Amino acid sequence: MQVDLRILRFDPERDAAPHWESYRVEADPMDRVLNLLISVKEEQDGTLTFRRSCAHGICGSDAMLINGRNRLACKIRVDQLGRKITVAPLAGLPVAKDLVVDMDTFLSKYRSVMPFLIADSPAPERERLQSQADRARYDDTTKCILCAACTTACPSFWAQPSYVGPAAIVNAHRFIFDSRDDAGDERLEILADKDGVWRCRTIFNCVDACPRGINITRAILEVSRAVVERSV
């Protein structure tokens, strides 16, 4: 089948502003958008620039705005989108070139929530024990691949770029609810800030955007509840 592919292009060495360009691409309904982008790059315009690596939804390189929703280009198929497909870079982050955005602010938000295990007790000789129920408590939020699809789909983040954003809260949740961790209070303190969990307006864009199927809004609500319980 033929697909009309529109891509928002921007080359800082040549363009004053972003502009749309259209391409006709021969595609199979089971192709992913990444196949189409590679086809354009190889056969029509070698300057088209995007990130990609694993090409099966695990590395998180190719999150972009596809037909108005944040998707991994390697995980969304042509048959799910139709013959007209538009692709633009993630919103709310500076565009470096074409579909490539600058990830620095996103990663600094991630780093700000202390995304690592802090255990006060000395490490035992063997593994720390953890019940299956305790392990299940934070299973969902261990799936995050830091693709930035959720944070850049969030209207609260667009309105207030200082908001720590859903991805950082997901990664804080992963440790706050890990029975082996002893620094939950410090993370809750960070997230009780005006740019923390209270900026979430439960719009659920993040849940729609997450390519890993994480129930992000639920994670944010659990963290919010923990912030409240802590301050009581």
Added chain:
Amino acid sequence: MRIDHDALVIGAGGAGLWAALELARAGVSTGVLTKLYPTRSHTGAAQGGVCASLGNLEEDHWEWHMFDTVKGGDYLVDQDAAEVLAREAVETVIELEHMGLPFNRTPEGKIDQRRFGGHTRNFGEGPVKRACFAADRTGHMILQTLYQNCIKAGVHFYDEYHVVDLIFEGGEGGDGGRAAGVVGYRIADGELHTFGAKAVLLATGGNGRMFSITSNAHSLTGDGMSLVYRHGIPLEDMEFYQFHPTGLYGLGILLSEAARGEGGTLLNGDGERFMTRYAPKLMELAPRDMVSRAIYLEIRDGRGAGPKKDYVYLDVRHLGRAVIEEKLPDITDFARVYLGVEPLTEPVPIVPTAHYAMGGIPTDLRTRVVRDEANTVVEGLFAAGEAACVSVHGANRLGTNSLVDLLVFGRRAGREMVAHCRAADAPTIAADVEEPVRGEIEALRTRREGESPSALKAELATLMMDNVGVFRTARMMTAAVAGVAEIKERYARVRVRDTGRIFNTDLLEARELGYLIDGAEAMATSAIARTESRGAHSRDDYPERDDVHFLAHTLAYRGEAGPSLRYKPVTITRFEPKPRTY
């Protein structure tokens, strides 16, 4: 620009991150360069598990793990290295748990373990539960956990820097020179930076993108292997390349061996569980080279499935929804998304997929790069993970041992580099050290006429897939050697379309093709010279293993007229080579 550290780590997968963690914890100034972001490294795609003889569910011993590794590798494994692997697997897995890795748990709260191909109890009696896992995203959790701990330890990352050359002091790396740093290309603006250091670790991963059907990420182009090869250091055992039995049909995306570890079966087009005829004892849990050959033979003999009879099935239906959704969620999703197949109710079409380089940059047990059959050390240069060949995988790697390898030897590399940096003085680097590679890059960027690198890459990948795959013949490998030489010659005249400096991925992909060609050249030449069948190297004209002539590692040195080959002996300590049956 010039940037100095005591240690440099090239590549931020499992091996690189663990090494960086050891260095940072010891207070050694360290820079990590990655052409991606660390969490996008391909360690994150590993699914099924990491083996360690914890014995949490049934009796197990490191000696059994060592034996399985040696036998799985068809006795080409260096047994002193396999002993290190199997012993230190236990402490590294425990340390990962202490770092926060969310392993699945037993009812008692211990790390859960499951079966994996070729891992047995009591020296081959039957399958054993040895693979520690976090659902079917074990590699993802390893990568995340190590990255998290690197942040905690304050590791300095240079994200999206493509390393384009190695710097040596006092001669070439293959000729007595000492590693002094690297030249890095900053992808954001195309600037070259000279990084100086006393110790350089190459943890750059494999080169599966030289094949057309592969589980490997686009980024896996063998950069580190190629860079040492260009500086006169040989590549070891490059003919041994693993084809994983269960790649999604037509795509090569991996479906973890964990599916078979949990009880999944393989069926041919007649619905027959064909492994009964190839490995009656271990069945689907035989080592990967044997299972891939069995699938290939079923298809060749007309027992494949589908309209072209060109695939077989992985069947997990009988495992039930709970096991599939709790222990194999990601691969279930892959089948749904990429083939539109529902594993709960349908068997999944699969074919073998190019997966893992057993060979690579030769190192000793201390991860120091060595450059000849006498194991002469290249001072200051280290390698670990898939890029390296220590050799723990020999002629065929067992499932999960890639993760074990990168953890055990990444950790060793970090500790070894700490000691090296404390003893060594800072190297001297010439001012014009960037010039050779700057010339290469500028020539590529500004050439106005020539053929497309992406078309040439596709040609290389098809050539290698067709001729240096699961089964090999002299005729096929001769075609591969000649074909790669021709592609190499044409590569000198490729033209990129993007002539800009900012985020020029067109240029970098063309550069990566050069690395793939080097690896393919070493692989095809090493393969045709090995006139035996061993592990993953299987040829119809020499169907038997030949321990008299080929119980030896191949060393391929770059030469103007093609690689020259030398051989070094295999280290045998506990297990004398025996016929390999399962």
